[in-house]
Amino acid sequence: MSMDMKMNMLFFLVLFASAISSSLAKGSLQQTLLPSEEFDDGSNASSARHLLEDESQAQTSVDLAQGFMSNDELEWAIQEFGQRCSNISRVYSIGKSVNGFPLWVIEISDKPGEEETEPAFKYIGNVHGDEPVGRELLIFLANWLCDNHLKDPLATLIVENVHLHLLPSMNPDGFSLRKRGNANNIDLNRDFPDQFVFINDDEDSRQPETRAIMNWLRDIRFTASATLHGGALVANYPWDGSDDKRTKYYGCPDDDAFRFMSSIYSHSHYNMSSSKEFLGGITNGAAWYPLYGGMQDWNYIHAGCFELTLEISDNKWPNAAELPFLWRYNKMSMLNLVASLVKVRAGNTFGDYHRILAPRDKYEVVATMPGYKSKNTTIWLDEGPVTLDFVLDPEVSVKGSVLRNIYDCDCNGESKQEFVQFLWGTHLEVFFVVIVVLGFLLLLFQRRQKVKFSTSRQSAGAKRTVEV
Numbered sequence: 402m403s404m405d406m407k408m409n410m411l412f413f414l415v416l417f418a419s420a421i422s423s424s425l426a427k428g429s430l431q432q433t434l435l436p437s438e439e440f441d442d443g444s445n446a447s448s449a450r451h452l453l454e455d456e457s458q459a460q461t462s463v464d465l466a467q468g469f470m471s472n473d474e475l476e477w478a479i480q481e482f483g484q485r486c487s488n489i490s491r492v493y494s495i496g497k498s499v500n501g502f503p504l505w506v507i508e509i510s511d512k513p514g515e516e517e518t519e520p521a522f523k524y525i526g527n528v529h530g531d532e533p534v535g536r537e538l539l540i541f542l543a544n545w546l547c548d549n550h551l552k553d554p555l556a557t558l559i560v561e562n563v564h565l566h567l568l569p570s571m572n573p574d575g576f577s578l579r580k581r582g583n584a585n586n587i588d589l590n591r592d593f594p595d596q597f598v599f600i601n602d603d604e605d606s607r608q609p610e611t612r613a614i615m616n617w618l619r620d621i622r623f624t625a626s627a628t629l630h631g632g633a634l635v636a637n638y639p640w641d642g643s644d645d646k647r648t649k650y651y652g653c654p655d656d657d658a659f660r661f662m663s664s665i666y667s668h669s670h671y672n673m674s675s676s677k678e679f680l681g682g683i684t685n686g687a688a689w690y691p692l693y694g695g696m697q698d699w700n701y702i703h704a705g706c707f708e709l710t711l712e713i714s715d716n717k718w719p720n721a722a723e724l725p726f727l728w729r730y731n732k733m734s735m736l737n738l739v740a741s742l743v744k745v746r747a748g749n750t751f752g753d754y755h756r757i758l759a760p761r762d763k764y765e766v767v768a769t770m771p772g773y774k775s776k777n778t779t780i781w782l783d784e785g786p787v788t789l790d791f792v793l794d795p796e797v798s799v800k801g802s803v804l805r806n807i808y809d810c811d812c813n814g815e816s817k818q819e820f821v822q823f824l825w826g827t828h829l830e831v832f833f834v835v836i837v838v839l840g841f842l843l844l845l846f847q848r849r850q851k852v853k854f855s856t857s858r859q860s861a862g863a864k865r866t867v868e869v
Contacts, residue, residue, distance in 0.1 A: 408661070418582055424544015431842040432744075437549060442462055453799065459726075463810070463855035464531075465579055465718055466576075467721060468721020468722065468724070469533050469538065469721050469724075470536070470539065470540075471577070472502055472570070472573045472576065472577055475505075475540070475569060475570060475573075476502075476503070477670040478503060478540055478812065478846075479492055479505045479507060479540075479569065480492060482540070482544065482547065483507065483738060486543075486547035489509055489510065489511060489513065489546075489547065489550060490507055490508060490510075490513050490543075490547070491507075491508050491513040491514045492505060492506070492507055492508075493505075493506055493508070494506065494609070495568070495613045495614070495616070495617045496609060496612065496613030496616070496617075497609060497798065498572070498573050498574045498583065498609060498610055499574050499584035499585055499608065499610070500573075500574045500577075500584050500608055502574065503696045504568060504569065504570070504573075504610065504613050505545040505568070505569070505570075506566055506568045507539075507543050507566070507567045507569075507581075508564060508566050508567075509543060509546055509547075509559075509563065509564075509565040509566075509567070510560060510563065510564045510565065511560050511561045513564075516860040517564065519562055519563060519564055520562075520563055520624035520625070520743075521563070521564040521565075521566065521621055521622065521623045521624055522563055522564070522565050522566070522567040522623065522624060522625050522626065522738075522739050522742055523565075523568065523623050523627075523706075524539055524542070524565075524566070524567050524568070524626070524627055524628075524629065524735070525568045525571050525614075525626070525627075525628045525629070525696075526538065526539045526568065526570060526571070526628070526629045527569065527570035527571055527572050527573070527575075527576055527629075527698070528571045528572055528589055528590050528628050528630065529572060529575065529581045529588070529589070529590065529631075529717075530574065530576045530577075530578060530579065530580050530581055530582065530583070530629065531576075531579060531580055531581050531717055531718055532581075532629075532630050532632065532714075532717050532718070533576055533631075533718060533840065534629065534631050534713060534714045534718075534719065534724070534727055535569070535628070535630065535631070535713065536569040536570045536576070537569075537724050537727075537728075538713070538724075538727060538731060538735070539567045539568075539629070540569060541569065541724075541728040541732075542732075542735055542736075543567055545732070546559065546560060546565075547603075550650065552833065555736055555740060556736075557644060557787065558740055558743055559736065559739050559740055559743070562743040562861075563739055563742055563743060565739055566621070566623075570661045570745055571589060571610055571614070571628075572589055572610060573591040575589075583608055583610055585608060585803050587608050589608060589610050589611055589696070590628075590692070590695050590696055591692065591693065591694035592607055592608050592693070592694055593607075593611060593615075593694050593695060593696050593698075594694075594699060594703070595693045595694045595695070595698065595699075595700035595839025596642075596698065596702060596839070597642045597643070597644055597646070597693060598642070598693040598694070600693065600694055601694050611839070613693040614696065615699075615703075615753075616646065618700065618703075618704040619704075620708065622704075622705070623700075623704065623706040623813060624707070624742055625662070625706060625707040625708070625709075625738075626700055626706050626707070626708040626709070627666075627708060627709045627710070627738060628696065628697070628708065628709075628710050628711065629709050629711050629713055630711065630712050630713070631712065631713065631716065631717040631719075632709060632712060632714070632715070632716075632717045633678075633712035633715060634672070634673050634676060634680070634682070634712055634713070634714070634715055635667070635673065635676060635679045635682055635683065635684050635689075635712045636662075636663035636664075636666045636667045636673065636682060636683045636684070636709055636710075636711055636712075637663070637683075637684055637685075637686050637689065637697070637709065637710040637711070637712065638656075638659035638660065638662070638663045638684075638685060638686065638697075638709055638710075639652075639653040639659060639685075639686060639697055639698050639701050639708075640653050640685070640686060640687050640696055640698055641686035641687060641691065641692050641693070641695040641698050641710075642686070642687055642691045642692060642693045642695070642698070643687040643691055646691060647691070648688065648689075648690060648691055649687060649688060650685045650687065650688040651685065651687035651688070652685060653701060655701075655707070656685075657762070658707065659707065659709070660683060661704065661760065662707060662709060662738065662741070662754065663709055664681060664682075664683060665711070665734075665738050665741050666684070666711060666734045666735075666737070666738050667681060667682030667683050667734070667738055668681075669733040669734040669736075669738075670682065670731060670733070670734040671729070671730035671731075672730070673734070673774035686698075686710065692820075695710075696708070697710050708735055708815060709738075711734075711850055713731050714727055715728065716827065736765045736845075750812075760783060762781075763779060763780070763781050764779070764780055765777060765778075765779050766778055766779070766780060766789060768789075768791035768793060772795060772796060773793035773794065773795050773796060774793060774794045774795075774796055775793070776791050776792075776793060783798065819822070
């Protein structure tokens with residue numbers, strides 16, 4: 402690390418459209434990252450509303466959960482995974498449901514639990530209790546990554562370059578009760594603060610599952626996210642509501658980026674992009690049907706997290722025999738969406754910021770930090786990631802003999818300590834050179850004084866001889 406970098410605040414900013422090709426129209430995305438397992442033929446798959454040809458196998462309400470993991474079985478599966486794959490994972494809880502069931506999360510990374518300059522992605526399943534496919538597919542995903550991270554390039558790419566967090570069930574109480582809402586009969590996807598409707602502003606009145614998600618995003622800075630739902634086959638993106646409450650297309654400021662992300666999922670899917678109901682298998686939320694208090698918009702507004710709402714099964718609660726098919730049909734979509742965040746790493750010493758942007762466009766990037774002079778630049782973003790390094794110069798003022806940053810704060814003496822470190826560590830080479838130069842000048846001055854003194858004595862001696 403060069404000393405001049407240490408003398409300033411270095412910001413590492415990665416702007417990325419995707420690590421994979423954006424030529425989505427003909428399925429090239431699938432060809433780019435698809436492992437050895439290919440789909441046979443998805444040309445006529447869109448006509449099928451169910452995955453099993455024999456409709457008589459559709460379950461009745463009596464055996465609705467047959468073949469699906471119970472909450473206790475899901476908990477066991479998560480804990481067992483944590484033990485079996487402890488080298489690339491950790492298991493933790495972000496809170497509890499109304500009835501006290503832990504909201505378990507699996508983190509998958511080559512350095513789980515460590516803060517790295519890598520993007521963090523989260524998948525959340527079972528937001529609605531009667532949509533259980535997501536909780537099953539996330540266990541499929543975790544096990545596939547564990548089994549293949551040493552032999553499949555895509556699995557290796559994700560494990561080594563992303564911190565992937567999986568919350569299989571956000572609503573375990575709703576699942577056990579076989580209903581949409583939680584134990585308090587509240588729809589968790591209507592329980593978040595909303596920009597258009599002033600509801601849910603009192604955090605203490607929100608559901609414990611909602612508060613757990615909000616606190617989770619305060620602890621971890623997620624780059625992107627997706628929730629897994631059932632009842633349709635489409636990738637949904639913000640905004641979910643509109644300013645006048647009408648059903649219409651109402652895009653957010655990053656509409657192009659969200660459309661791009663949604664297309665990654667739909668075109669990697671077995672048949673989502675061939676939908677006859679949704680062009681390209683994607684939709685703006687407000688254009689489909691407006692909703693308010695949703696988690697998707699809250700993520701984007703309050704946490705800077707680009708979240709999609711993924712409807713991954715036409716049937717909300719399909720026959721459990723369809724789960725292997727649903728996993729196969731969604732597998733590449735789930736993997737490609739996470740892999741699209743992979744990019745160049747930054748050093749651990751410096752600040753890093755990851756931002757998703759739509760490709761083939763020009764952007765002005767401004768880096769700011771309290772106490773430092775801002776800098777900006779303009780870039781053209783193509784298909785791959787772009788890395789920008791900003792070295793910000795501190796705004797300082799001399800007050801007495803102490804150098805102070807104008808960003809004043811009560812740091813309990815830390816400012817003085819940082820100033821000493823600033824002098825000792827950051828400018829050590831400069832001080833060394835100055836000391837050497839001063840020492841050399843002092844030596845020259847002493848030698849000159851000796852010469853002058855010697856000359857003076859000789860002159861004085863000559864005068865005395867003449868006088869005698």
